[in-house]
Amino acid sequence: MKAVVISSFGGPEVLELSEVPEPPVGPRDVLIEVAAAGVNRADVSQREGNYPAPKGAPEWPGLEVSGTVAALGHEVSEFAVGDEVCALLSGGGYAERVSVPVEQVLPVPSTVSLVDAAGLVEVAATVWSNVFLLADLRAGETLLVHGGSSGIGTMAIQLARARGARVAVTAGSAAKLDACRKLGAEILINYKTEDFVGRLKAEGPGAHVILDSIGGSYLERNVRALAMDGHLLNIGNLGGTPGLLNFGPLMMKRGTIHATSLRARSAAAKGAIVSSLRENVWPLIESREVKPVIFARIPLAEAAEAHRLLESSSHIGKVVLTT
Ligand SMILES: NC(=O)c1ccc[n+]([C@@H]2O[C@H](COP(=O)([O-])OP(=O)(O)OC[C@H]3O[C@@H](n4cnc5c(N)ncnc54)[C@H](OP(=O)(O)O)[C@@H]3O)[C@@H](O)[C@H]2O)c1
Numbered sequence: 001m002k003a004v005v006i007s008s009f010g011g012p013e014v015l016e017l018s019e020v021p022e023p024p025v026g027p028r029d030v031l032i033e034v035a036a037a038g039v040n041r042a043d044v045s046q047r048e049g050n051y052p053a054p055k056g057a058p059e060w061p062g063l064e065v066s067g068t069v070a071a072l073g074h075e076v077s078e079f080a081v082g083d084e085v086c087a088l089l090s091g092g093g094y095a096e097r098v099s100v101p102v103e104q105v106l107p108v109p110s111t112v113s114l115v116d117a118a119g120l121v122e123v124a125a126t127v128w129s130n131v132f133l134l135a136d137l138r139a140g141e142t143l144l145v146h147g148g149s150s151g152i153g154t155m156a157i158q159l160a161r162a163r164g165a166r167v168a169v170t171a172g173s174a175a176k177l178d179a180c181r182k183l184g185a186e187i188l189i190n191y192k193t194e195d196f197v198g199r200l201k202a203e204g205p206g207a208h209v210i211l212d213s214i215g216g217s218y219l220e221r222n223v224r225a226l227a228m229d230g231h232l233l234n235i236g237n238l239g240g241t242p243g244l245l246n247f248g249p250l251m252m253k254r255g256t257i258h259a260t261s262l263r264a265r266s267a268a269a270k271g272a273i274v275s276s277l278r279e280n281v282w283p284l285i286e287s288r289e290v291k292p293v294i295f296a297r298i299p300l301a302e303a304a305e306a307h308r309l310l311e312s313s314s315h316i317g318k319v320v321l322t323t
Pocket of ligand 1: 040041042122126147150151152153171172173213238239262263310314315317318
């Protein structure tokens with residue numbers, strides 16, 4: 001079959017459409033004929049040589065797909081051949097076919113097209129597992145999302161609003177902030193012209209939960225922006241890794257800092273998140289309270305273009321590759 005492989009570590013040009021072996025289908029696996037694959041920042045890091053594929057995962061990138069069930073392992077009874085599904089992967093999504101443990105597979109919601117469903121699972125799983133399962137964001141509380149117009153941000157805004165929370169976002173342009181407002185964000189902060197700590201304090205007690213993908217350069221300000229008993233969730237380091245933490249303010253707020261990663265979790269751990277998504281998030285998608293925000297659909301053979309787009313940060317929402 002064909003897949004987009006990383007021919008050597010480097011820029012987007014190292015992505016090449018090549019022949020690779022068909023994926024093996026284990027007893028509890030679902031073989032998916034891929035319709036589309038979501039593009040994630042982790043794929044960019046993997047391409048640059050900074051984020052190797054987890055043990056046992058295909059070498060080629062791709063953490064989420066949508067498509068049609070092509071075959072089933074002999075122990076799988078949850079799906080049938082021909083079902084439209086989407087799945088959370090450990091890798092290998094930039095391909096014509098991918099094999100994935102059944103626990104990581106979800107039906108495509110009836111309100112979402114098969115292609116657009118490729119942009120749902122990774123962001124929903126990341127936001128749900130962090131903001132709700134780990135930090136337990138409640139109705140009436142405030143969530144601060146850095147990079148509000150990102151794939152992660154567009155899902156975080158909608159989920160938090162659907163659960164009755166107030167959402168603050170940071171973004172780098174008026175157009176991005178307007179997109180966040182349309183999705184339900186109420187406190188809109190252009191980080192290039194405004195200090196997010198001052199704004200959060202002016203608007204109330206601070207953020208009960210902060211979803212942060214910027215990292216070290218925001219650490220001290222994030223702690224200052226927290227409300228009492230608040231949770232700072234770090235999921236990325238777009239602004240650099242090292243940061244200086246003064247434990248005094250964190251202690252006085254009884255604050256908690258978590259740093260988490262989804263990709264290297266076991267199939268069982270991913271399965272637990274996927275099952276929670278099906279129970280709690282899929283109904284919100286079915287009722288159209290939450291929808292995937294797809295900025296571009298680009299052919300798989302042009303994966304390099306998709307990476308250039310993501311790295312330009314000119315997009316709002318998700319970029320997906322179509323087969
Ligand atoms: N830990 C996990 O399990 C996990 C899972 C999924 C994603 N992530 C991480 O979550 C973050 C967001 O992912 P995504 O796919 O939603 O990203 P994305 O759609 O590519 O958006 C990232 C946005 O961050 C903003 N940004 C701020 N500072 C930046 C900087 N120094 N460099 C580049 N962008 C910067 C940009 O918007 P502005 O123009 O507003 O600055 C950019 O559009 C990434 O760091 C990703 O690796 C982590």
